[in-house]
Amino acid sequence: xxxxxxxxxxxxxxxxxxxxxxxxxxxYDALDKDKYDVVRYDPKTDLARLAADxxxxxxxxxxxHGPYGEDxxxxxxxxxxxxxxxxxxxxxxxxxxxxxxxxxxYEKAGLPTPPYVVLNRGDHAAxxxxxxxxxxxxxxxxxxxxxxxxxxxxxxxxxxEAALEKAFLQGPVALxxxxxxxxxxxxxxxxxxxxxxxxxxxxVPDKSRDFFDYEAKYQAGMTEEICPARIDAVxxxxxxxxxxxxxxxxFCRGYSRTDMIFSGQxxxxxxxxxxxxxxxxxxxPQAAAKAGYSFGQLMDRLIDLTLADHRxxxxxxxxxx
Numbered sequence: 001x002x003x004x005x006x007x008x009x010x011x012x013x014x015x016x017x018x019x020x021x022x023x024x025x026x027x028y029d030a031l032d033k034d035k036y037d038v039v040r041y042d043p044k045t046d047l048a049r050l051a052a053d054x055x056x057x058x059x060x061x062x063x064x065h066g067p068y069g070e071d072x073x074x075x076x077x078x079x080x081x082x083x084x085x086x087x088x089x090x091x092x093x094x095x096x097x098x099x100x101x102x103x104x105x106y107e108k109a110g111l112p113t114p115p116y117v118v119l120n121r122g123d124h125a126a127x128x129x130x131x132x133x134x135x136x137x138x139x140x141x142x143x144x145x146x147x148x149x150x151x152x153x154x155x156x157x158x159x160x161e162a163a164l165e166k167a168f169l170q171g172p173v174a175l176x177x178x179x180x181x182x183x184x185x186x187x188x189x190x191x192x193x194x195x196x197x198x199x200x201x202x203x204v205p206d207k208s209r210d211f212f213d214y215e216a217k218y219q220a221g222m223t224e225e226i227c228p229a230r231i232d233a234v235x236x237x238x239x240x241x242x243x244x245x246x247x248x249x250x251f252c253r254g255y256s257r258t259d260m261i262f263s264g265q266x267x268x269x270x271x272x273x274x275x276x277x278x279x280x281x282x283x284x285p286q287a288a289a290k291a292g293y294s295f296g297q298l299m300d301r302l303i304d305l306t307l308a309d310h311r312x313x314x315x316x317x318x319x320x321x
Contacts, residue, residue, distance in 0.1 A: 006059055006061060007061070008028055009074065062275060065277075072093035089253060099271060106249060117133055118175060121172045137179035138179055139176070150166055150170040185259075187243030189247040227287055227290050258273075280295045
């Protein structure tokens with residue numbers, strides 16, 4: 001059996017760099033070295049080397065999060081280099097990363113999502129107007145960041161301005177969103193055209209945390225993650241269907257993970273992650289394990305989906321000349 005050369009990309013320059021490096025190391029350990037020659041690249045320092053090596057690379061695994069990794073930027077570079085990569089392409093990556101555009105596409109697809117207001121730096125939005133439209137509490141967050149970076153749950157009107165300043169540190173556009181009290185559920189989807197909904201996970205942050213924030217996501221013991229989620233079969237099917245609808249609405253490929261809040265028999269879609277966390281204990285691998293995939297088998301599946309998608313795209317290209 002000929003080994004495939006896999007470019008493993010992790011690190012980068014986003015605020016989630018350390019999470020990406022940790023995920024990359026665990027993915028490297030999980031990849032079967034009898035099947036793959038794995039070469040690691042850090043986009044912060046190694047883009048020229050990646051370009052020079054492109055002709056000898058069979059596929060790339062993008063284990064990057066946040067801007068320049070999950071937003072279509074590195075995907076566009078890999079397209080130019082003609083390196084197949086796992087997951088969603090430029091368009092889907094860009095729209096999923098932009099919470100405003102993603103919400104508009106959820107709404108068009110008929111998916112419930114919390115009411116929201118879009119805020120631009122320099123708008124001087126009146127906190128009283130935000131409260132009038134959305135009530136309290138209200139969630140304030142950057143429009144284009146992950147891992148809850150820059151996010152605040154605001155319970156008093158006089159705290160809105162400080163929350164907006166925090167969100168605007170991450171970019172020029174912020175989102176104020178009605179706070180929905182309920183149970184946080186996340187649903188993974190695996191596949192290209194034939195989609196498999198993975199078992200749902202219920203997320204229960206430590207009582208000391210206001211929400212599933214950055215620390216709760218990545219510090220051991222800060223969150224209880226229950227798989228499968230403690231909801232009945234009918235509700236499970238409904239949530240899994242919504243995860244698939246979100247995946248399709250945002251033009252995702254390969255895999256995704258959609259976060260939802262369950263309240264009053266409704267699953268409100270919050271956001272879709274096109275490159276879910278990839279440590280062995282991250283949410284997507286946990287759900288995949290419950291579905292019968294070991295961490296190594298999950299990596300094999302993602303690589304197989306990558307190569308199958310690439311073969312399809314190559315066949316669809318018109319002949320030159």
